[in-house]
Amino acid sequence: MTKDVIALTPGMPDVWALLAGLYAGGPEVDITAAADGAVIQLRGPGGRPLVSVEAPVLVQVPGEALRLLGSDVPVPFWWTEARASTAVPEAERLAGSVCGRLNSLLGGTTWPPGAATTEVVDISTVPAPADGQPAVDVLTDSTAVVLIDRPVVALTSWLSAVLRTTSPSGRALQIVTPPHVRLSLPARTSLAQIPNRWVVQDPGCGYYDGLSGAVLRWQNGTFAPALTKDGRPTVAEAFADVPPSTGHQVVVAFRTVRPADEHLVLGRALETAWKALTGASPAGWGTAEPVSLPWSPRQLTDLARDRAPEPTHMVAVGHPERPAIATIRVTRTATGVEEDIKLTLGYSTNETPPLEAIENLAETLVTDHGLATMLTSLRRGRHDLTTPPHLEEPPVPHTFTLGPDDVAAVGLTHARRPPVGVRPTQLGPEARPALHYPLGDGTVPGAWTTLQRLTAHIGAAPGTAH
Known part of the structure; x- marks a missing residue:
């Protein structure tokens, strides 16, 4: 039986609603904050963590409850998560009472169905010192x-x-x-x-x-x-x-480098790739799941600037009808601002992944978004993009793109003549081109050997660092 209980409410859990939930264990339960205030812990008399309640999150991105819980909840809604410690059997009932009280005041539903109660839970715990861990x-x-x-x-x-x-x-x-x-x-x-x-x-x-x-x-x-x-x-x-999956996943991993100036807007390269491969922009973004915020490159940029010089990790998701998710890492370096992006898209058995759009996407990223490198791969996997606990085939390389800065460092003549049976397409400005290497159709595992020989050739160019 699960130890997590989640209240999905149309109304915002205000202070009074939260207090009603947090006192579901009666006066013996102590309330403390953890994780810089993002988590509230209910503790027993001995200081043992019983239930951790995350700060309510306003989810404005459609499909997140369905993606993560299998429950179709209309947006916007508030996601309040309570996790019960397995060390105390009564803790799970306490988590259910916290969420049930929120539902009784605000409406909505609870996951898992039937977990919600409004009873006061009598807590009796073995005293234990606090360990600083969130339960x-x-x-x-x-x-x-x-x-x-x-x-x-x-x-x-x-x-x-x-x-x-x-x-x-x-x-x-x-x-x-x-x-x-x-x-x-x-x-x-x-x-x-x-x-x-x-x-x-x-x-x-x-x-x-x-x-x-x-x-x-x-x-x-x-x-x-x-x-x-x-x-x-x-x-x-x-x-x-386990039988192999019948779905397919396209993985587009790329890195961009742009000058760090006041006009820089992050997320544009990802948005360009998303539109090229799905016909739409991302639906939402955030720093954790569920992804809660509507897509906004400007807000994404503001967050990264506030956290600089520390790196910023973010997640973006697509609309429910086209499974897609991306991880983004923004880093300030001596050469500018780097975005390391990994976009994964899911396709069912009867769908054809849009591999023919990759070359045009590479050219657009080179011309407009400071592309440094890009590797696209195809793999068999669940079209909902989740990972099951059984063997899945590794991705197979489809194309590799080397940006103009690295082409210039390697030397155009050297980069255009790898010791493998592929010949690259020149992208971008004639004076400072990028190179786009086809590696196969994404189904032949030998493409990994081709990619390794290609990258070894590029790395062995005169004047490059080893």
């Missing part, structure tokens, strides 16, 4: 373990707070889920970073890594691969023995 389930010297059971594990502001807390301490974040749970792309990106891990419960082997399939055991305070006698990891049957 993780298990905390060791090396690892913070979080148990989650919901349709899609998303990169919520709460989960981002856990990551910000664990990373400086050197701890790994390990999320443990049942086998029916999937990851959103932003959550997958975070859990794919060492030393973090997605741990999947399995009746056959106990636990396995949801991204690699390695069978895991709890060892010395962390989940680690269970090795055979000869020191090799084993792969769980549940991970490998």
Whole structure:
């Protein structure tokens, strides 16, 4: 049974509504703030975290509740998330009472259906010192373990707070889920970073890594691969023995570099790519999931400027009828402002991915948006862009574009003659061109070898740094 309860309300949870929810545990529950005020914790008499309540988020982007919860809720609505600690059985009922009281005052629904109550929960806990973590389930010297059971594990502001807390301490974040749970792309990106891990419960082997399939055991305070006698990891049957997906995903990963001046507006390159491949602009953006803000390059730019010189990480999503999601990392460097963007689009079995639009998109990005590099790939995968806990085929390169600055540094003659059977198309101004290399149709794995030889050739050019 899930330990997360979410209130989806048409009205804003004001101070009085929140107080009614927060006192669902009676006078013995203490209320404290965490994560710079973004999370409110309900604690028992001994200081043990019972329920973490995130600050309500006004979701103005259609399709987010459907994408993450499977519930179609009309926008705008307020998303208030309560997470119960699994260390105390009564905590889950407390989370349900927090959200149920919000629903009784403001209307709307609760996820999961039937979790909402309005009862006062009598809390009796074993005293425990506060550990500074936003209600993780298990905390060791090396690892913070979080148990989650919901349709899609998303990169919520709460989960981002856990990551910000664990990373400086050197701890790994390990999320443990049942086998029916999937990851959103932003959550997958975070859990794919060492030393973090997605741990999947399995009746056959106990636990396995949801991204690699390695069978895991709890060892010395962390989940680690269970090795055979000869020191090799084993792969769980549940991970490998799954039919391949019938959907397709197009992955467009590119980097732009623009001068850092007062006229710079970020997000325009992503918007251009989105329109070229879907016919529409992104629907919304934000720094966590659910993505809550309508698409606005100007607001995105203001946030990045406020956070500079620190990098800014953001997420953008498309309209529900065309699954698309992008991660954006904005960085201030000595050469200007860099945007590292990874746009992924999903297509069902009977749809044809728009690969023919890639070359024209590359030329537009070169001409108008300071393109440095771009790699497009095609892979078989779920068209809803979530990651299931079983084997998926890796992406296969389709094209690679080298921007004009790197072409100039490598030398046009050298860059146009790689030791592979591809010949690039020249893009942009004649005096300072970019080069666009076709690598295949996105279905032949040998394209990885071609890409490796191409990049090695470019890196070996006279005068380039090694």
